[in-house]
Amino acid sequence: MSTLKWTRPVARVAIAAAACIGALAIADLTESSAQGAQAKVGSVAKLLAEASADPAAPITTAPFATGEDCSINLLSVKGIVPAHYHAKHEETVLIEFGSGTMRLGDKKVRVAAGDLMHIPKGVVHGFVPDSGGVRVVSIFAPAFDGKDRVLVPPGALTGK
Numbered sequence: 001m002s003t004l005k006w007t008r009p010v011a012r013v014a015i016a017a018a019a020c021i022g023a024l025a026i027a028d029l030t031e032s033s034a035q036g037a038q039a040k041v042g043s044v045a046k047l048l049a050e051a052s053a054d055p056a057a058p059i060t061t062a063p064f065a066t067g068e069d070c071s072i073n074l075l076s077v078k079g080i081v082p083a084h085y086h087a088k089h090e091e092t093v094l095i096e097f098g099s100g101t102m103r104l105g106d107k108k109v110r111v112a113a114g115d116l117m118h119i120p121k122g123v124v125h126g127f128v129p130d131s132g133g134v135r136v137v138s139i140f141a142p143a144f145d146g147k148d149r150v151l152v153p154p155g156a157l158t159g160k
Contacts, residue, residue, distance in 0.1 A: 040065055044096045044135050048076045064137075071143040078133035083126035086148045089140045091119040098134030102127050124152050 042064070049055075051062035051074075058079025064072040083103060099112035103126040104119065111117065119125050127134075 044074050044137065048074050048135060052076065066143050069143065070139055070141040073138045073140070073144070075136040075138055076133060077127060077129050077136060079129070081127040082151055083124050083154060084149050084151045085124045086119075086121050086140075086144075087150060088121060088148045089142065089144055090121050091125075092139040092141075093117045093119065094137040094139075096135040096137055098129060098132055100127055100129035100134055 047062045047064065048060055052060040054060075056078070058077070059081065060076040062074040064074050066072075077098075077100075093116070095111050095113050095115045097113050099110070102109045102111045102117060103124070104117065105123050105125075109117075
């Protein structure tokens with residue numbers, strides 16, 4: 001029997017994601033929260049298809065939900081995601097469909113549908129999808145504004 005090691009970064013992202021998702025579930029019971037947040041349910045494949053103006057685009061992003069502590073984005077990845085890191089954000093990624101090779105720091109890891117990854121801030125990561133592409137659920141904590149993405153040269157192993 002394996003035991004999950006709950007480090008502080010993993011616990012913080014898990015709690016932030018649970019709070020973000022939990023807030024949506026609570027809103028579902030009451031239809032909307034006091035702040036006007038609406039519950040959401042959707043198909044990853046359908047939402048990405050609706051968001052893509054160009055089905056051949058290498059990466060399509062569909063924002064799903066943004067809370068005070070996290071944001072949830074859906075991605076369709078058909079091309080290489082270059083090596084980069086986030087200086088102020090932690091990212092949790094769930095592969096919903098497909099497979100590929102994920103770079104995490106100095107390691108390359110094969111990932112497939114159902115795999116879950118946690119990427120602490122400052123860790124260089126990138127992705128090469130297998131043919132057919134992948135669909136991904138990406139959760140950032142704190143909420144991601146799209147600006148905290150620092151590209152790194154191919155040989156760089158760590159972020160700042």
